[in-house]
Amino acid sequence: xxxxxxAQPISETATSxxxxxxxxxxxxxxxxxxxxxxxxxxCQLTEQELDEEFTRIxxxxxxxxxxxxxxxxFKEKTFKCSPNVDHLVVHLDISGYLxxxxxxxxxxxxxxxxxxNATETEEKATNTEGxxxxxxxxxxxxxxxxxxxxxxENAEQPPAPAPAPVPEQxxxxxxxxxxxxxxxxxxxxxxxxxxxxxxxxxxxxxPPPKNTFSDTVTQWAIFDEYVKDLAQKEKANKEKAKPAxxxxxxxxxxxxxxxxxxxxEDVYYRDPELKMSIRKIERMTNQNTHDEITQDFKYWDDVxxxxxxxxxxxxxxxxxxxxxxxxxxxxxxxxxxxxxxxSDFFVVGYGSYNFSKQGPGLIACFTLKNPxxxxxxxxxxxxxMCLDFYEKTPSLIAVGMYxxxxxxxxxxxxxxxxxxxxxxxxxxxxxxxWEVKWQKDDLYEHPNFFSISSDGKIIQWTLLKNELKxxxxxxxxxxxxxxxxxxxPKKIETENEDENIRALIEKENNEDVAFDxxxxxxxxxxxxxxxxxxxxxxxxNIFKCSTSYxxxxxxxxxxxxxxxxxxxxxxxxxxxxxxxxxxxxIKLWDHDYDKPIITFDLNSPVSSIEWxxxxxxxxxxxxNEGKVYIFELNEKKYEPVCEQQIVKKAKxxxxxxxxxxPILLVGDDKGxxxxxxLPPSLRKHSKEPRDEMQKLEKxxxxxxxxxxxxx
Amino acid sequence: MEVSESTSNLAEGKGEKTSESTDPRKNFNYPLVKYCxxxxxxxxxxxxxxxxxxERHQGNYEGAAKSVKETMDKKYGNSWxxxxxxxxxxxxxxxxxxxxxxxxGGNIGVLLWKAL
Numbered sequence: 141x142x143x144x145x146x147a148q149p150i151s152e153t154a155t156s157x158x159x160x161x162x163x164x165x166x167x168x169x170x171x172x173x174x175x176x177x178x179x180x181x182x183c184q185l186t187e188q189e190l191d192e193e194f195t196r197i198x199x200x201x202x203x204x205x206x207x208x209x210x211x212x213x214f215k216e217k218t219f220k221c222s223p224n225v226d227h228l229v230v231h232l233d234i235s236g237y238l239x240x241x242x243x244x245x246x247x248x249x250x251x252x253x254x255x256x257n258a259t260e261t262e263e264k265a266t267n268t269e270g271x272x273x274x275x276x277x278x279x280x281x282x283x284x285x286x287x288x289x290x291x292x293e294n295a296e297q298p299p300a301p302a303p304a305p306v307p308e309q310x311x312x313x314x315x316x317x318x319x320x321x322x323x324x325x326x327x328x329x330x331x332x333x334x335x336x337x338x339x340x341x342x343x344x345x346x347p348p349p350k351n352t353f354s355d356t357v358t359q360w361a362i363f364d365e366y367v368k369d370l371a372q373k374e375k376a377n378k379e380k381a382k383p384a385x386x387x388x389x390x391x392x393x394x395x396x397x398x399x400x401x402x403x404x405e406d407v408y409y410r411d412p413e414l415k416m417s418i419r420k421i422e423r424m425t426n427q428n429t430h431d432e433i434t435q436d437f438k439y440w441d442d443v444x445x446x447x448x449x450x451x452x453x454x455x456x457x458x459x460x461x462x463x464x465x466x467x468x469x470x471x472x473x474x475x476x477x478x479x480x481x482x483s484d485f486f487v488v489g490y491g492s493y494n495f496s497k498q499g500p501g502l503i504a505c506f507t508l509k510n511p512x513x514x515x516x517x518x519x520x521x522x523x524x525m526c527l528d529f530y531e532k533t534p535s536l537i538a539v540g541m542y543x544x545x546x547x548x549x550x551x552x553x554x555x556x557x558x559x560x561x562x563x564x565x566x567x568x569x570x571x572x573x574w575e576v577k578w579q580k581d582d583l584y585e586h587p588n589f590f591s592i593s594s595d596g597k598i599i600q601w602t603l604l605k606n607e608l609k610x611x612x613x614x615x616x617x618x619x620x621x622x623x624x625x626x627x628x629p630k631k632i633e634t635e636n637e638d639e640n641i642r643a644l645i646e647k648e649n650n651e652d653v654a655f656d657x658x659x660x661x662x663x664x665x666x667x668x669x670x671x672x673x674x675x676x677x678x679x680x681n682i683f684k685c686s687t688s689y690x691x692x693x694x695x696x697x698x699x700x701x702x703x704x705x706x707x708x709x710x711x712x713x714x715x716x717x718x719x720x721x722x723x724x725x726i727k728l729w730d731h732d733y734d735k736p737i738i739t740f741d742l743n744s745p746v747s748s749i750e751w752x753x754x755x756x757x758x759x760x761x762x763x764n765e766g767k768v769y770i771f772e773l774n775e776k777k778y779e780p781v782c783e784q785q786i787v788k789k790a791k792x793x794x795x796x797x798x799x800x801x802p803i804l805l806v807g808d809d810k811g812x813x814x815x816x817x818l819p820p821s822l823r824k825h826s827k828e829p830r831d832e833m834q835k836l837e838k839x840x841x842x843x844x845x846x847x848x849x850x851x
Numbered sequence: 852m853e854v855s856e857s858t859s860n861l862a863e864g865k866g867e868k869t870s871e872s873t874d875p876r877k878n879f880n881y882p883l884v885k886y887c888x889x890x891x892x893x894x895x896x897x898x899x900x901x902x903x904x905x906e907r908h909q910g911n912y913e914g915a916a917k918s919v920k921e922t923m924d925k926k927y928g929n930s931w932x933x934x935x936x937x938x939x940x941x942x943x944x945x946x947x948x949x950x951x952x953x954x955x956g957g958n959i960g961v962l963l964w965k966a967l
Contacts (some may be wrong), residue, residue: 206922302911348946348947348967349946349947350945350947350967351888351944351945351946351947351950352942352943352945352947353886353942353943353945353964354941354942354954355885355886355940355941355952356939356940357936357937357938357939357940357941357954357960357962358938358942359938359958362957362958363875363876363952363961366875366883366957367875368874369883370875370878418882433880
C-alpha cells in the first residue's frame, strides 16, 4: 500500500513531529535549558505560508499494479481483459497473538489480557496524539486486509497467514497454563515400558495307547476256528435250549475278553521293592501294636528278683510275644530252632505227635520283629518232627519228618521245594525222624548232618552237589549183650571186640534179628569229641556211641523207666549230659559213669530240656503240664529256681534258649510259641568258659562224692 | 493308506471235498470274530459293516477292503487299515480298542485296525 503524496510535505511532517517530541521531553526535564534545536537547512516560512491549506487525497491504488491483465476464459474460450486489478501488496508479515476480545471461543487468561490491554492502551495513546492519520489508516487497512482475506480474486497474492493458528496456539497455551500451576517449568515426560520377551513353550501329548497283534490267516486255521466255534455253540445250545444267535454272541464275548487288569495287580505284588516296603510297614505296625512288649523286652527287669536273690524267691519269667500261625492252630509245635546268626530269627516245625492224627506238616520262620505272621512258610507232605539250622550257611535248614524222610530247605531260594530230599529210592528212615543235627563238614568240606529215627538207625547225610548221600552210622539194638558193660571203654577195642563181632554176625544170621531194634528218639554229640554221641531210646536206655563203631555201644546207661525224649550235653563241660524222660524225671549224667549223678522229679513227663548257652549250671525244661522249670545248680541243687505255668490245658513240647538275648522260646501242642524273658538273676555267667566248666565240675564232685579226674 | 490283499482260491481239491455228504463248511456262512478289542457297540457295527462290504464285493477282496477302509475312515477318523484275504500273515501295531480280526464265510480272513 503506497501513500500518494509529494516527498516534501512528508519530510516536513516528520520534522515537525520530531520537534514536538523534543519539546515534550524538554518540558519533562526541567534541568535542561529550554532551547529549540532546529536543523540548519530548515526553511523559514511565514505565518501566511503556514496557514495555507494543502489538500491531498490518499487512495489505495497500487501505482505499480498492471492495468491490462488478460486471462484466458475457458468458458468462452477467449482471452479476456480482467477489470479488477489487485492492489494489495504485502511487505511484512508477522503472525501475532492478539485476539478479538469478543471472540466466543476465546477465554484469554489474565496476563495475556493485561498485555492486550496494555498494547491497546498504548495504541490509543498513540492515536490520541492525533497527528498521525497515516498510522490510523494503515491500521484500518490491515484490518480490512485481513477481513477481506479469502477473496478468490486475490489468487496472485501469496496467501495471507491464516488467523486460525493464532487462537489455536493460544488455546494450547491457555490449557497448559490452566492445568499446571507452574506454566514456566512445565514439561511433559513420557516413559517407554519394557516389552516382555516372547517365549515359546511346547508340550508333547501322550500318544494313544497301542498294542501289537500278530497272527497268520490260513484256510485250515479258519476251518479249525469255525469247527471249534460250532462245537462250542452246540455245547451252549445243549446247556441252554435257547436260540443260537444270542448264545453265540455271549460266548464270543467271553472267549475274547482280555484279562489285562488282573495281571497288572499281580505284577505290583511281585515287585521286590514294593514287597520290601510292605514288609517294613508290616513290621512297623506290629511294633506299634506290641509296643508294650517291646518296651518290656528292652528295659523291664524284675527289681524284686535282684534284691531277694534266687535262694529266697522264685524267679519269674516275663512273658513277651506269642507267635501263632493262624492256619496251623491244630498242629503241635514239634521243633524249634534259633538261627545261629540272627538273634531275632527262628524256625518252627509243625506236625503231630499223635500217631492217629497225622497230616501234612509246615515249617514257619518267624522273627521277633513280626509276631503276627511268619517270614517264610514251607509246606511239607508229612508232619515235621525236627529241625536244625546249618551254622556255616544259616539259610540252610535240615528237616526230619514223620514219614522218615529228611530234607534240606534253603531260605535264600525262592522255591517252596526243598534243596535236597531223601526218598525211598535214595534211602530214608522207615519211621519218624526224631532229631537231626548238623555236624562239622567232612574232609572234602561237604556239609553233613545226622538223623535218628524209631527204626533204630542213625544215618549221616552228606550234601553233595546234586544229591543227598546216605551213610548208616549205627543200628541200635536192644540186645544188651552187645553193649559193653565194662566201665573201661578201652577194653572193647582190645579184647572183646572180636567176640562181640562174632556174636553180632551170629545174631544177624538169626531171623528174629529184625525185632531186636531199639528205637532211637534223641541224640546229642559230645562237645569235644565229634565222634562221640549219646542216644536216648524209647525203651528208656541211653547209649553212648561213636561214629567209628557202627555195631556196638561205648556205654549203656540204665536209669529211666520210660521213653527218653531228650538228651543234651552240657555246653561247657564235655562229660556232663542231661536226659529227659517220660517217667517224669530229668537225670544228670557223667558220660564216664553209668549211674546218674542227680535226678530231678518234675511230676509230669518232661518233653524237652536245654542247657543255657551262657552258663554251665543253668538248664530249662518243659513238661506236659504246661510248666517251665529252670534249674540253677549253683544255687539250688535239687529244686528248680523257677517253676512257672505258661499254658493251661496244653502240653509244652519244646524249649530253646536264645544265644544272644535273654529269651526263652517255648512251643506247645496247640501251635503256639511263647517267648519268655529271663530275669537278671538267671543271666549271670563268668567271663571265661573255663570258669564255667570248673563251676559245674565242683558241684558234680561235691554231689557225687567222687575224686576229681584229670581232664 | 490302503492295505489289501487277495489270493486266488486255494487247492482245487476243495471241490471234491464239498461234494461229500456232510460238508461242515455249509454252516460257515456267518462272521466269526477271532479277536476284537473294540467296545461292544462299535464291534457290532463294524462287524455288520464288514459283512455288508464282503457280500457286496463278492470275489473282489480288494474292493471289499477298500470299501471297508473308506467307510471306517469316515466314521471313526483316519488311518484305518484293512486286509481281506484267504491266506496272509501279519504283525501290526494298532491303537488300543481299535482292532478287529475275524473270519467270514469259512474262507476269508479280515483284519481291520487303526494305526497310530
